[in-house]
Amino acid sequence: MTNNFLPFALPEIGEEEIAEVVQALRSGWVTTGPKTKQFEADFVQYLGGGLEAIAVNSATAGLHLGLEALGIGPGDEVITTTHTFTATAEVIRYLGADPVFVDADAATLCIDVDAVERAITPRTKAIIPVHFAGRAADMPRLLAVALAHGLKVMEDAAHALPTTCDGQLIGTLASDVTVFSFYANKTITTGEGGMLVTRNPEIAKRARVMRLHGINRDAFDRFTSKAPSWYYEIVAPGFKYNMTDIAASMGIHQLKKADLFQQKRAHIAALYDRALAQLPLILPPHAASGDIHAWHLYVTQLREDAGVARDTFIERLFDQGIGCSVHYIPLHLQPYWRDSYRLTPSMFPASQEIFERTVSLPLYTRMTEADVDRVVAAVKVALRP
Numbered sequence: 001m002t003n004n005f006l007p008f009a010l011p012e013i014g015e016e017e018i019a020e021v022v023q024a025l026r027s028g029w030v031t032t033g034p035k036t037k038q039f040e041a042d043f044v045q046y047l048g049g050g051l052e053a054i055a056v057n058s059a060t061a062g063l064h065l066g067l068e069a070l071g072i073g074p075g076d077e078v079i080t081t082t083h084t085f086t087a088t089a090e091v092i093r094y095l096g097a098d099p100v101f102v103d104a105d106a107a108t109l110c111i112d113v114d115a116v117e118r119a120i121t122p123r124t125k126a127i128i129p130v131h132f133a134g135r136a137a138d139m140p141r142l143l144a145v146a147l148a149h150g151l152k153v154m155e156d157a158a159h160a161l162p163t164t165c166d167g168q169l170i171g172t173l174a175s176d177v178t179v180f181s182f183y184a185n186k187t188i189t190t191g192e193g194g195m196l197v198t199r200n201p202e203i204a205k206r207a208r209v210m211r212l213h214g215i216n217r218d219a220f221d222r223f224t225s226k227a228p229s230w231y232y233e234i235v236a237p238g239f240k241y242n243m244t245d246i247a248a249s250m251g252i253h254q255l256k257k258a259d260l261f262q263q264k265r266a267h268i269a270a271l272y273d274r275a276l277a278q279l280p281l282i283l284p285p286h287a288a289s290g291d292i293h294a295w296h297l298y299v300t301q302l303r304e305d306a307g308v309a310r311d312t313f314i315e316r317l318f319d320q321g322i323g324c325s326v327h328y329i330p331l332h333l334q335p336y337w338r339d340s341y342r343l344t345p346s347m348f349p350a351s352q353e354i355f356e357r358t359v360s361l362p363l364y365t366r367m368t369e370a371d372v373d374r375v376v377a378a379v380k381v382a383l384r385p
């Protein structure tokens with residue numbers, strides 16, 4: 001392996017983030033407080049207003065709070081895609097409900113809406129689509145199906161800042177809840193963190209209370225208001241999911257750069273598209289015409305005529321100092337999900353085929369054009385018979 005390994009993902013953190021974090025550290029207030037409030041307000045403004053944003057310590061926490069606020073519980077079924085990270089589905093089990101996994105659409109790698117329709121039963125309560133790699137799922141059709149069957153929709157938007165669907169930013173559609181992730185490798189990062197977004201004031205109120213122990217007033221309000229404020233009430237057995245002001249300090253500045261980051265990612269994706277076009281690879285699906293793709297991931301698939309197995313291909317890239325990854329090992333192959341719900345590959349032919357052929361190439365804002373060239377050259381070597 002070469003000395004200068006090109007990693008699969010890297011965050012881009014500037015002096016602005018560092019200065020804001022230092023200011024939070026010096027301020028004496030490091031947990032949820034003014035920086036978190038500002039980050040939430042900035043997020044609402046970024047999405048165009050008319051909704052509420054609740055900052056949490058991970059997207060997983062936000063997805064859990066979202067389903068809890070939607071009243072999901074034992075006996076309920078929630079439909080989601082097998083082609084995702086386990087967090088999308090594990091939150092359904094946190095609440096004692098059952099995930100019903102459906103296949104991916106081979107063209108978009110997002111949830112197959114026909115399969116969603118077929119999976120609806122009298123127990124179905126909600127649907128969780130994932131905007132895979134930063135390309136929007138077919139939300140107009142999915143929302144129509146949900147409306148026709150009286151189902152809730154929570155978007156897993158961990159990859160989707162900023163993504164649009166029919167020209168509207170993800171987070172502003174007619175779904176009940178949308179959750180973004182600020183994990184280290186996502187399109188913007190707070191180290192760990194997430195944002196729950198909703199237009200529904202009841203859902204927002206419940207999520208705020210459940211974010212912090214089921215307390216009906218947050219600590220910043222209690223400790224900083226002028227009036228004596230020792231009193232609070234516990235109204236539910238809540239969770240400990242609040243975002244710290246240290247994380248929010250990063251988020252405030254990362255959010256300001258979200259559009260610039262998207263442009264950089266889209267530029268790298270376009271360079272890859274051009275350089276890889278003649279190779280035996282299936283290139284990533286693009287956004288619908290006129291829409292924005294967040295380009296969280298650049299997901300290729302080895303074509304039948306590539307003449308090299310996926311695992312060998314990844315080893316050959318790694319040997320040349322190139323990091324890559326697989327998105328995802330579908331949940332129907334993971335022992336817990338496979339055994340609990342008796343899932344087999346034949347139930348998910350599209351996802352299974354994608355999995356067997358898929359390789360995600362490095363894609364992050366700090367990549368240079370020389371880095372892209374290096375990856376492309378390594379891909380060409382790895383494809384040699």
Ligand SMILES: *Cc1c(COP(=O)(O)O)cnc(C)c1O
Pocket residue numbers: 057058059060061084085087088130156158159180181182183192193194
């Ligand atoms: C990263 C990710 C999550 C979880 O995000 P965290 O902020 O790490 O909890 C959920 N769903 C998908 C599809 C993800 O990629």
